[in-house]
Amino acid sequence: MLPQWIIEKKRDGAELDSNEIRDFIDGYTKGDIPDYQMSALAMAIYFNGMTPRETADLTLAMMESGKVIDPDSIRGVKVDKHSTGGIGDKISIPLAPLVAACGGTVPMISGRGLGITGGTLDKLESIAGYRVGLSEPEFFQTLKAVGCSMIGQTAEIAPADKKLYALRDVTATVPSIPLIVSSIMSKKMAEGIDSLVLDVKCGSGAFMKNIENARALAKGLVDTGVAMGKKVTALITDMNQPLGTTVGNALEVQESLDILSGKGPADSQGLTITLAEHMLAVAGIPDPGIFQALENGTALQKFEQMVTCHGGDLAAGLPTAGKQIPLPAPQSGFISKCDAEAIGRASLLLGAGRAKTTDTIDHAVGISNLRKIGERIEKGEPLCIVHSNGHEDQTALFQTLEPAFRIADQAVEPPPLILEIIES
Amino acid sequence: MLPQWIIEKKRDGAELDSNEIRDFIDGYTKGDIPDYQMSALAMAIYFNGMTPRETADLTLAMMESGKVIDPDSIRGVKVDKHSTGGIGDKISIPLAPLVAACGGTVPMISGRGLGITGGTLDKLESIAGYRVGLSEPEFFQTLKAVGCSMIGQTAEIAPADKKLYALRDVTATVPSIPLIVSSIMSKKMAEGIDSLVLDVKCGSGAFMKNIENARALAKGLVDTGVAMGKKVTALITDMNQPLGTTVGNALEVQESLDILSGKGPADSQGLTITLAEHMLAVAGIPDPGIFQALENGTALQKFEQMVTCHGGDLAAGLPTAGKQIPLPAPQSGFISKCDAEAIGRASLLLGAGRAKTTDTIDHAVGISNLRKIGERIEKGEPLCIVHSNGHEDQTALFQTLEPAFRIADQAVEPPPLILEIIES
Numbered sequence: 131m132l133p134q135w136i137i138e139k140k141r142d143g144a145e146l147d148s149n150e151i152r153d154f155i156d157g158y159t160k161g162d163i164p165d166y167q168m169s170a171l172a173m174a175i176y177f178n179g180m181t182p183r184e185t186a187d188l189t190l191a192m193m194e195s196g197k198v199i200d201p202d203s204i205r206g207v208k209v210d211k212h213s214t215g216g217i218g219d220k221i222s223i224p225l226a227p228l229v230a231a232c233g234g235t236v237p238m239i240s241g242r243g244l245g246i247t248g249g250t251l252d253k254l255e256s257i258a259g260y261r262v263g264l265s266e267p268e269f270f271q272t273l274k275a276v277g278c279s280m281i282g283q284t285a286e287i288a289p290a291d292k293k294l295y296a297l298r299d300v301t302a303t304v305p306s307i308p309l310i311v312s313s314i315m316s317k318k319m320a321e322g323i324d325s326l327v328l329d330v331k332c333g334s335g336a337f338m339k340n341i342e343n344a345r346a347l348a349k350g351l352v353d354t355g356v357a358m359g360k361k362v363t364a365l366i367t368d369m370n371q372p373l374g375t376t377v378g379n380a381l382e383v384q385e386s387l388d389i390l391s392g393k394g395p396a397d398s399q400g401l402t403i404t405l406a407e408h409m410l411a412v413a414g415i416p417d418p419g420i421f422q423a424l425e426n427g428t429a430l431q432k433f434e435q436m437v438t439c440h441g442g443d444l445a446a447g448l449p450t451a452g453k454q455i456p457l458p459a460p461q462s463g464f465i466s467k468c469d470a471e472a473i474g475r476a477s478l479l480l481g482a483g484r485a486k487t488t489d490t491i492d493h494a495v496g497i498s499n500l501r502k503i504g505e506r507i508e509k510g511e512p513l514c515i516v517h518s519n520g521h522e523d524q525t526a527l528f529q530t531l532e533p534a535f536r537i538a539d540q541a542v543e544p545p546p547l548i549l550e551i552i553e554s
Numbered sequence: 555m556l557p558q559w560i561i562e563k564k565r566d567g568a569e570l571d572s573n574e575i576r577d578f579i580d581g582y583t584k585g586d587i588p589d590y591q592m593s594a595l596a597m598a599i600y601f602n603g604m605t606p607r608e609t610a611d612l613t614l615a616m617m618e619s620g621k622v623i624d625p626d627s628i629r630g631v632k633v634d635k636h637s638t639g640g641i642g643d644k645i646s647i648p649l650a651p652l653v654a655a656c657g658g659t660v661p662m663i664s665g666r667g668l669g670i671t672g673g674t675l676d677k678l679e680s681i682a683g684y685r686v687g688l689s690e691p692e693f694f695q696t697l698k699a700v701g702c703s704m705i706g707q708t709a710e711i712a713p714a715d716k717k718l719y720a721l722r723d724v725t726a727t728v729p730s731i732p733l734i735v736s737s738i739m740s741k742k743m744a745e746g747i748d749s750l751v752l753d754v755k756c757g758s759g760a761f762m763k764n765i766e767n768a769r770a771l772a773k774g775l776v777d778t779g780v781a782m783g784k785k786v787t788a789l790i791t792d793m794n795q796p797l798g799t800t801v802g803n804a805l806e807v808q809e810s811l812d813i814l815s816g817k818g819p820a821d822s823q824g825l826t827i828t829l830a831e832h833m834l835a836v837a838g839i840p841d842p843g844i845f846q847a848l849e850n851g852t853a854l855q856k857f858e859q860m861v862t863c864h865g866g867d868l869a870a871g872l873p874t875a876g877k878q879i880p881l882p883a884p885q886s887g888f889i890s891k892c893d894a895e896a897i898g899r900a901s902l903l904l905g906a907g908r909a910k911t912t913d914t915i916d917h918a919v920g921i922s923n924l925r926k927i928g929e930r931i932e933k934g935e936p937l938c939i940v941h942s943n944g945h946e947d948q949t950a951l952f953q954t955l956e957p958a959f960r961i962a963d964q965a966v967e968p969p970p971l972i973l974e975i976i977e978s
Contacts, residue, residue: 138726141600166589170725173597176565301594302562 133157133167140174148187155191159290165297172294172303180308185350186357188308192316195290199237199322204273206235208323209413211405212314214338214347215247216331217474218372218500220382221402222250222280224389227432228406230277231423233415237273237321238280239287243483243491246335246474248379251282252483256380256449256493260442272439276432279439288316305337311350315358325361325412327405328352332549333370335470341366341549348552356554361412366550367401371468371503374398378482378496378517380448390433392424397502397547404548449494451519456499456512457528463537465505465513472534473497473514479530481521495519497531504544507537557581557591564598572611579615583714589721596718596727604732609774610781612732616740619714623661623746628697630659632747633837635829636738638771639671641759641898642796642924644806645826646674646704648813651856652830654701655847657839661697661745662704663711667907667915670759670898672803675706676907680804680873680917684866696863700856703863712740729761735774739782749785749836751829752776756973757794759894765790765973772976780978785836790974791825795892795927798822802906802920802941804872814857816848821926821971828972873918875943880923880936881952887961889929889937896958897921897938903954905945919943921955928968931961 136150154171157163180188201208209229213219226236240262243249251262262282264272272279285292291313298304318326328351331337332344348364355362367373375395376385388394389402403420410418423429437444477483481492499515501507513535516527560574570578578595581587604612625632633653637643650660664686667673675686686706688696696703709716715737722728742750752775755761756768772788779786791797799819800809812818813826827844834842847853861868901907905916923939925931937959940951 132724134724134726141597141726164589166593166721167725169590170593170597170727173565173594173601174726177597177601297590300558301591302558302565302598303594 133163137167137171137174140171140178143178145181146184151184151187152191155188155195155290158293159195168294169297169301169303172298172301172306172309175308176303176306182353182357185308185311186354188312189315189319189354189358192288192290192294192312193319196288196320197286198320201322201324203270204235204237204322206277207413207415208237208321209234209325209409210236210238210318210321210323211327211329211409212318213329214331214336216369216373217246217335217470217477218374218377218382219248219331220253220374220386221329221398221405223253223383223386224394224402224429224433225405226278226280227390227436228402228420228423228429229409230432231428232406232410232418232420234277234410234413235273236278237269237323238278239283239317239321240280241283244487245485246471246478246483248377248382248483250280252491253379253382254280256383257437257442257444258446260437260440264440272436276435276439278432278436280436283317287320291316307346307350310347311354315351315354319358319360323360326355327408327412328362328364329405330364330366331369332366333368333470335372335474336369345550348550352552352554362554363408363412364552365405365408365548366552368545368547368549369470370545372470372473372500373401375500375502376496376498377473377477377500378480378498379491379493380450381496381498381517383448387430390424390430401547451494451517453518453520455516455518457514457516457531458510459507459513459537460509461537462507462509463539464542465501465503465507465535466538466542467536468500468503469534472530473500476527476531476534479522479527480516480518492519492521495521502544504542557587561591561595561598564595564602567602569605570608575608575611576615579612579619579714582717583619592718593721593725593727596722596725596730596733599732600727600730606777606781609732609735610778612736613739613743613778613782616712616714616718616736617743620712620744621710622744625746625748627694628659628661628746630701631837631839632661632745633658633749633833634660634662634742634745634747635751635753635833636742637753638755638761640755640793640797641670641894641901642798642801642806643672643755644677644798644810645753645822645829647677647807647810648818648826648853648857649829650702650704651814651860652826652844652847652853653833654856655853656830656834656842656844658701658834658837659697660702661693661747662702663707663741663745664704665707668911669909670895670902670907672801672806672907674704676915676917677803677806678704680807681861681866681868682870684861684864688864696860700859700863702856702860704860707741711744715740731770731774734771735778739775739778743782743784747784750779751832751836752786752788753829754788754790755793756790757792757894759796759898760793769974772974776976776978786978787832787836788976789829789832789972790976792969792971792973793894794969796894796897796924797825799924800920800922801897801901801924802904802922803915803917804874805920805922805941807872811854814848814854825971875918875941877942877944879940879942881938881940881955882934883931883937883961884933885961886931886933887963888966889925889927889931889959890962890966891960892924892927893958896954897924900951900955900958903946903951904940904942916943916945919945926968928966
């Protein structure tokens, strides 16, 4: 069957069969099917969608384009979490060691930041010496010794996704539910996990701006996981304001350490605990003792052990920026807006993120002490503190940052963090 | 503006502005914009269409990607005809000299056959020595001396279309009205013509199978021509049965010679005259004397002169096939079906056409003496005569050919040939 016939079938709204999807992705991975046919198919999928069965087949084909970790090579109940990405979302860092402390095994393959969204790997690299590129034996050994390991995507994992992801970026085919689902799930399913919890972000600082789109994505992710024989739960969580009180790499690692000690900000602390509960539930681990692990220091210990296995040195301290500049509240009242997207852009201006993949980042810079929606603030008190190393145009920075906040005279109800839970 | 932003804009259903279209086509022609972005845009155009203004801008951009013949370099009133292609459609061959004999100038750039549809260039090459690749001075000289010349598309005319046409073929983006319109019109408008008549074929042997699609294409062609300041008329004509009584290269040249002598089959003779009338009308040439030109031999003379200018030798005779095999009618009655698509496939099996562009063709083979819908036939009389050089699988040939015909007991009304006329 010629590739253009498969494109035509999808273009005309028909359901592709498993062989057609596998042959197309196989051919694309090997280079027999060129980018121009893949992009035409991606655009046809954008317009006509895919059934749950097609999406699962696409995920499987992309997963099988590369190495799939044999579940038997990792001991224990393997469970992971994936977030669709938001501003200040450092939850993976405290979550993996917390779940490990409760008896789970978390073989987490994470990503780097791009645009306004940060990446777990960049945050971890704030720690002196931390290597995200472990060899496979080192990865297995860390999982065996600690129960969690957080590494970067290797060239062997889902190469079809790597190719397709770059292509979608330049062909306006990113915002397609089946393509997003297969991209996420092909990589996660290659980790050899038994179960998965998804954190689908929704709001100004997230890819999904409204609940309808977030729900469609969450449902697509859960359906695909189930079709592939896994236990999957998806949470839809608010991303209109940043998560926690810090944005920026080293600042977020510090907040993660606070969360591991049970002393994090209410929202990021709470979401870490909720996600841990769901991970242990889908993993079928009874009586997990999450609060105990936070209180008695075993969660923090797991993190320290993992960092050591990755060559990192927490004792060296985290990098700090040259200047701390408070942003004073222009009036007294109640915080009614703290726009995640604007805070993300400000953080990018400071040098904490990448506008393009080849940019370098400054681990020390960012924004801390972020005040949350609903909180009372007095005039002149800081809305946040900017950590700068002088990379940015200060005028542009404050023009971005100031309108991110709004202060109301009347009391404001804090928005709910967890919007919906979709279980398989 | 990044190419992906233009793709995204069209994907989201917005109207592209003139600069965006020109920049994209310019970039694609130069190779700055890769095939994978062009194919994504083509698929987005397939789904969301283009306004008449966008289609005209796309046509203009594709035309200006290459050489545009200066109208002042050709004397007289320049007028051309383009057919969207059908089975047995040899009308260009007698039409151009006929119009030249009536005072028009016809600078016709024609195409080759692909699939079941024949091409004017292939038919002309049945004539010993006929060169379709004249140099530009030879082309202008032939037009000056004779009033018509029929050449092949050069690499300089609309190179963007050449690239895009090949890409559409392998990305399932062929059947899109704005893409078809801009492909046809960018080449025709580069000929330096003042006016144009379009013959949009409709039926089993045409690209447009139903009147709605044919009407949409005809309207798109006329609108675009008008937007570019030309006088344009489109005829929608039947292509459920072949045009005329022959299919195959040399056989169609012979029928063309019959038409030029006023002795062609009723339908192909009539359509030639009708199209000539419309060409001379849009060209604004009064009292053309079409019938006179056919009767007094000046139309045929023009053809003979053109062939001579192209290096061809009609006196050498047309090639003939080794075997003539009649297909006998299985019963007496009235022809109620003569399926153009099946006759086209049979002709392809005989070797008269190309399944792929690199195939060679046999100019002698084909089908002649085709009986037309509505005609009375007696059992055993030939429905047609097959001209074979033994290339074909005879079983497959007759399995294709026999069901092409149907014979009814009751009298059958011949179908109308001209279905609609759309004038600017």
